[in-house]
Amino acid sequence: MASFLQISDDEKGHDLDLFCIPRHYESDLDKVIIPHGLIMDRTERLARDIIRDMGGHHIVALCVLKGGYKFFADLLDYIKVLNHNSDKSVPLTVDFIRAKSYCNDKSTNSVKVIGGDELSNLAGKDIVETGRTMQTLLSLLSECNPKMVKVVSLLVKRTPRSSGYRPDYIGFEVPDAFLVGYALDYNEYFRDLSHICILNEEAKEKYKM
Template identity: 60%
Template sequence: MVPVQTSAKVELSDDYKGYELEYFCVPRHYEDSLECVLIPSGLIQDRIERLARDVAADLGREPFAALCVLKGGYKFLADLLEKIKQCYRFSSENSVPFSVDFIRLQSYKDDHSTGDVKVLGVDGLSFLQNKNVLVVEDIIDTGKTMKVLLEILEKQKPKSVKVASLFVKRTSSSSGLRPDYVGFEIPDRFIVGYALDYNEYFPCESCLCHQ
């Protein structure tokens, strides 16, 4: 069964099996730890290009601040911004200014997430006041941490806040949060690749399903 594309996202069904590893160049020392290639690199890039078009169309010619959630979001951010810049170059002679900042979210108590989120990596968020903010995340699981982050951001009184997430897991523990821009909705499986790591391993371009 192949992914089913909708107007808002590409949805991978629960019984989606992905692609066999032998069809792709996966490092041999990873093969025993992987189940399949869930989403090939080319499909990821094509999907990001479409998300970039949607973001550029929504923002128009207005400047914006991109806020990247580390660690996994950095590669998605880089590819998304490059494609957004291409959209502006093709549609106008004038560029659109934007800034980039990086944050890390820490939610903890005895190694359990509590929803008590601490934002690391920037000296306050007051610089976001009256700005269009694009939050860039690699994957949203339950969405609880992102909901708290959005509450924190709203206190800074930005002009607007949009969330782009490359992956959203379909899980029974979801908070119901839906990003404004979704690359792929995936089953509740553990994935690696495309900067989503497991103990610093699996820096592959494709999205891989980890056993």
């Protein structure tokens, strides 16, 4: 079972005034729930775990855009540092896929995958994947006969809507709230926010499509 850092349902979070928040978002957020520094420290540990488990394999790191790009880049930076400074290193190549499943704050029942025409190149490879809408993507990947697939997700949400799927590597288990920041968006806003924050109800209306 994957280990993770749990953010409890009654977590009070942190006052926005304690952090550097872009002025254009100050009125849109309830609180900071995971500060950027904590995200980075946890990501560094995930990188170490991946190197420990998969050292010696050639890994194709597949990023799920757009929400996964910051986590993906930071995770790969930590893996690169470990490759440079460790006896066990991982040959690494990267690829990208885009998946879209949200409209406003509601998850749709369909996942739109963009960029899957190159997945045939993954046959026989070890794949580490980052992102959210995993089951559709895992089904697509299985058709390409990869040697092994491991999923890394920064966040797993506790929600009654969950299918029960759990990634192989988890950063944080979080409450069932709509989270933005660190490349997670609400209708394309808030990707430029460094911390992971809870979006308030007024902002959901303000940025509604």
